[in-house]
Amino acid sequence: MLKYAARRIMVTIPVMLAVIALTYGMALYGAGDPVATLVGQTENRGDQELINRIRHQHGYDRHFIIQYADYVRKFIAGDWGTSFQLQDQSVRVLITHALPVSFQLGLVAVLMLIFIGIPLGILAAVKRDTWIDRTIVTASVLADSIPSFVLAPVLLVVLVLKVGLLDSAVGWHGMFSQQILLPAFILALGPILIIVRQTRHAVSEALQQDYVRTARSKGLDNRAVVWRHVLKNSLQPVLTLSGIIAASLVTGSIFIERIFGIPGFGYLVVTALQRNDLPLLMGTTIVAGGIVLIANVVVDILYALLDPRVRLG
Amino acid sequence: MSSSTKSDGVPAVTRKPAKSQGSLLDDAKPIEQRSLWRDAWESANRNPFALGGAFIIIVFLLAAAFGPLISPYGYTEQDLANIEQPPSWSHWLGTDELGRDFLSRILYGARTAFLVASLVTIVGGTIGVLLGAVAALSDGWIGGVVMRATDVVMAFPTLLLAVFANKTMRPAVQDQFTNLYELTGVDLFRSRLLGDYLVVFGVLALVSWPSMTRLVRGQVLSLRHADFVEAARASGAGTFWIITRHILPNVIGTVIVSLTVGFGGAMLLESGLSYLGVGIQPPGASWGAMINENLDKWRYTPHLVLVPGGVLAVVIFAFNFFGDGLNDALNPRRRK
Numbered sequence: 190m191l192k193y194a195a196r197r198i199m200v201t202i203p204v205m206l207a208v209i210a211l212t213y214g215m216a217l218y219g220a221g222d223p224v225a226t227l228v229g230q231t232e233n234r235g236d237q238e239l240i241n242r243i244r245h246q247h248g249y250d251r252h253f254i255i256q257y258a259d260y261v262r263k264f265i266a267g268d269w270g271t272s273f274q275l276q277d278q279s280v281r282v283l284i285t286h287a288l289p290v291s292f293q294l295g296l297v298a299v300l301m302l303i304f305i306g307i308p309l310g311i312l313a314a315v316k317r318d319t320w321i322d323r324t325i326v327t328a329s330v331l332a333d334s335i336p337s338f339v340l341a342p343v344l345l346v347v348l349v350l351k352v353g354l355l356d357s358a359v360g361w362h363g364m365f366s367q368q369i370l371l372p373a374f375i376l377a378l379g380p381i382l383i384i385v386r387q388t389r390h391a392v393s394e395a396l397q398q399d400y401v402r403t404a405r406s407k408g409l410d411n412r413a414v415v416w417r418h419v420l421k422n423s424l425q426p427v428l429t430l431s432g433i434i435a436a437s438l439v440t441g442s443i444f445i446e447r448i449f450g451i452p453g454f455g456y457l458v459v460t461a462l463q464r465n466d467l468p469l470l471m472g473t474t475i476v477a478g479g480i481v482l483i484a485n486v487v488v489d490i491l492y493a494l495l496d497p498r499v500r501l502g
Numbered sequence: 503m504s505s506s507t508k509s510d511g512v513p514a515v516t517r518k519p520a521k522s523q524g525s526l527l528d529d530a531k532p533i534e535q536r537s538l539w540r541d542a543w544e545s546a547n548r549n550p551f552a553l554g555g556a557f558i559i560i561v562f563l564l565a566a567a568f569g570p571l572i573s574p575y576g577y578t579e580q581d582l583a584n585i586e587q588p589p590s591w592s593h594w595l596g597t598d599e600l601g602r603d604f605l606s607r608i609l610y611g612a613r614t615a616f617l618v619a620s621l622v623t624i625v626g627g628t629i630g631v632l633l634g635a636v637a638a639l640s641d642g643w644i645g646g647v648v649m650r651a652t653d654v655v656m657a658f659p660t661l662l663l664a665v666f667a668n669k670t671m672r673p674a675v676q677d678q679f680t681n682l683y684e685l686t687g688v689d690l691f692r693s694r695l696l697g698d699y700l701v702v703f704g705v706l707a708l709v710s711w712p713s714m715t716r717l718v719r720g721q722v723l724s725l726r727h728a729d730f731v732e733a734a735r736a737s738g739a740g741t742f743w744i745i746t747r748h749i750l751p752n753v754i755g756t757v758i759v760s761l762t763v764g765f766g767g768a769m770l771l772e773s774g775l776s777y778l779g780v781g782i783q784p785p786g787a788s789w790g791a792m793i794n795e796n797l798d799k800w801r802y803t804p805h806l807v808l809v810p811g812g813v814l815a816v817v818i819f820a821f822n823f824f825g826d827g828l829n830d831a832l833n834p835r836r837r838k
Contacts, residue, residue, distance in 0.1 A: 207654040215670045327551070330826070334819035336770060338777050338793060339811030342800050436659040443661065443778070448797075462665065462778060474666045478657045 208478040270468035280472035291453035293364035295438045298376035310388025333382035341448045372449040380437040391423035435484035552827020558820035566616035569609030577610035610787035619768040625707040630714025638722035652712035667705040755832030766821030
C-alpha cells in the first residue's frame with residue numbers, strides 16, 4: 190500500500206513541475222517585457238543600455254530553463270514573489286490566508302453535495318424511467334446550465350429581499366454561520382450534475398448484479414437491498430470524481446466569493462485580475478493546479494485502500 | 503416510418519428477428535437496412551426535450567446569423583437622452599446605462615457567443631480528436647507524451663487557466679496586431695476587437711482539447727482490439743480501411759455528442775471570462791460582460807441582468823439536452 194501511495198505521489202511531481210513551467214512560460218513570454226514597460230514609463234524611454242542593465246540585474250537575460258529552475262527553487266522554499274499592488278505583501282502569505290476561508294466554504298459545499306446529490310442519484314436509479322427519475326435528471330441538467338454568476342444575484346434577491354428567509358446572506362463569519370448557506374449551496378450546484386449522473390449510473394449497474402438478486406431472493410425488501418448491498422458498491426466510482434469536484438469548487442469560488450464578499454481564494458484571484466497583479470495571479474494559478482493534483486492523489490490512495498484490485502493491478 | 507413501432511417506443515427491427523418454427527431461411531421478412539442517421543432521427547422524435555433543445559438551438563443560430571441585420575439599433579449606438587429605460591415599444595428590452603438598445607446588444611451577444619463557441623469547438627475538437635487518435639494508435643513514446651500533456655492541462659481548473667492565459671497572452675497578441683497594422687496598413691488589424699476574439703477563442707481552444715483527447719483515446723483503444731476489428735484484420739483489411747470503415751464510424755457518435763455538449767461549455771466559459779472582465783472587451787457585446795456591467799444596479803433594473811443570464815442559461819440548457827438526446831440516438835448500446 191505504501192509503495193502504491195509513494196508511486197502515485199512520484200508520478201504527480203513531474204506534472205506539477207510542468208504546471209509551473211506552463212504558468213511561468215506564459216507569464217514570461219506572453220505578458221511582454223516588464224523592464225521595457227517600466228523604463229518606458231520614465232524619462233529614459235528607449236534607453237536600451239538601461240533596459241539591458243536592469244534585465245541583467247533581475248536575471249531576465251538568462252536562459253529560460255535557468256530562470257525556471259530558479260523560480261521552482263524559490264517556490265519550494267516558500268518565496269512565491271511579491272504582489273505588485275497589495276504593498277509589501279508576499280504572495281504566499283496572501284494565498285495561505287485566503288485558502289482556509291475557501292476551504293471551509295468548499296467543505297460545506299461538499300457536504301451539501303454529498304447529502305443532496307447522492308440521495309438524488311440513488312432515488313433516480315431506483316425509480317429509473319419514471320417521472321421521478323426524469324425530474325431529478327432534468328433538474329440537475331438545469332442546475333448545471335445556469336451560470337453561478339446568474340444564479341447568485343437571483344437567489345440573493347428572491348431569498349433575502351422578497352421572501353426574507355435569510356436575514357443577511359453576505360459577508361464572512363466562519364463556517365458555522367448562516368451566511369455560508371447560500372454561497373455554499375450555489376457552489377454545490379456546480380458539480381451536482383456529474384454526482385447525480387455517476388450515482389444513478391453506478392446504482393443502476395449495481396442493481397443488476399447477482400448479489401442483489403441473491404439478496405432479493407432471500408427476502409430482503411427494496412430499501413434494505415439498496416442500503417446494505419447496493420450503496421457500498423456504487424459509491425466508489427463516485428469517489429473518482431473528486432478531482433473534477435475540486436476543480437469545480439475552485440472555479441466556482443472565483444464567481445461566488447466576490448458576489449458574497451467572502452475573502453477567500455476566489456476573491457484573491459478576482460482582485461489580482463482587476464489590479465493586473467501578475468505575481469499574485471501566477472501564484473493562485475499554480476496553487477489551484479496543485480489543489481486539483483493533490484485532490485486526485487488523495488482520492489486515488491483512498492480508492493486503493495477501499496479496493497485492493499487497484500493497488501495490486 | 504414503415505416499420506412497425508411497438509407500444510414501448512422501441513422499433514421492432516432493433517430486436518432480434520422473431521424465430522420462426524422452420525429454418526432461418528423460411529423467415530420471409532428481410533432484415534431492413536437502416537442508417538445511423540435514420541435511427542437517430544427516429545430516436546430524437548421520441549425525445550421531446552431533445553427536440554425542444556434543437557428548436558432553441560435553431561432560434562439561437564438564426565439570432566446569431568440574422569439578429570444584427572434586423573435589429574433596429576446598432577449595438578454600440580448610444581441614446582444618452584434615454585438611459586436605463588424600462589422595456590417599451592421603441593426599446594423592447596429597454597436601454598442600458600449608456601442608452602444602448604438592450605435587445606440589439608443581446609442579439610449581438612448571440613453572435614459573439616456563437617462565433618467564439620464554434621471556433622473553440624472546431625479548433626479544440628479537431629486537435630482533441632487527432633491527438634486522441636494518435637495517442638491510441640501509436641505504440642511508442644508519442645502516446646505517452648500526449649497523455650502527460652492532457653494531465654498537465656487538466657490539472658488546472660479550466661476557467662482559471664483560461665483567465666491566466668488570457669491575461670498574459672493578450673498584450674502579446676495586441677502587439678502583433680499593432681505591428682501587422684503598421685506593416686500592412688490594413689484597417690482590420692487596428693481594431694482591438696479582432697485581437698480580442700482571437701485571444702479568447704485561442705485560449706479556450708487551448709484549455710478545451712484534453713477532455714476530447716482522453717475520450718477519443720479511450721474509445722479507439724477499446725475498439726482497437728474489438729472482435730469485429732480483429733475479424734477485419736484477419737480477413738486482410740489494411741490499417742487505413744480499418745480506421746475509416748470500422749473505428750471511425752464507431753467513434754463519430756460519441757465525438758458528435760461530446761462536441762455538442764462542449765459547445766454549451768465553451769459558451770459558458772466565454773461568458774465567464776467576459777463576466778470577469780478578461781474576455782470580450784467593451785464595447786463588444788457578450789452576455790457575460792453584460793451581466794457584469796449591470797450587476798451593481800441589479801435592484802433597480804433587474805431585467806438587465808435577468809435577460810442575458812436567462813438567455814445564456816436557456817441556450818446552454820438546450821445544448822445539454824440536445825447532446826443527451828443525441829447520445830441516446832447515436833449510441834446503439836443505449837437503445838435496449
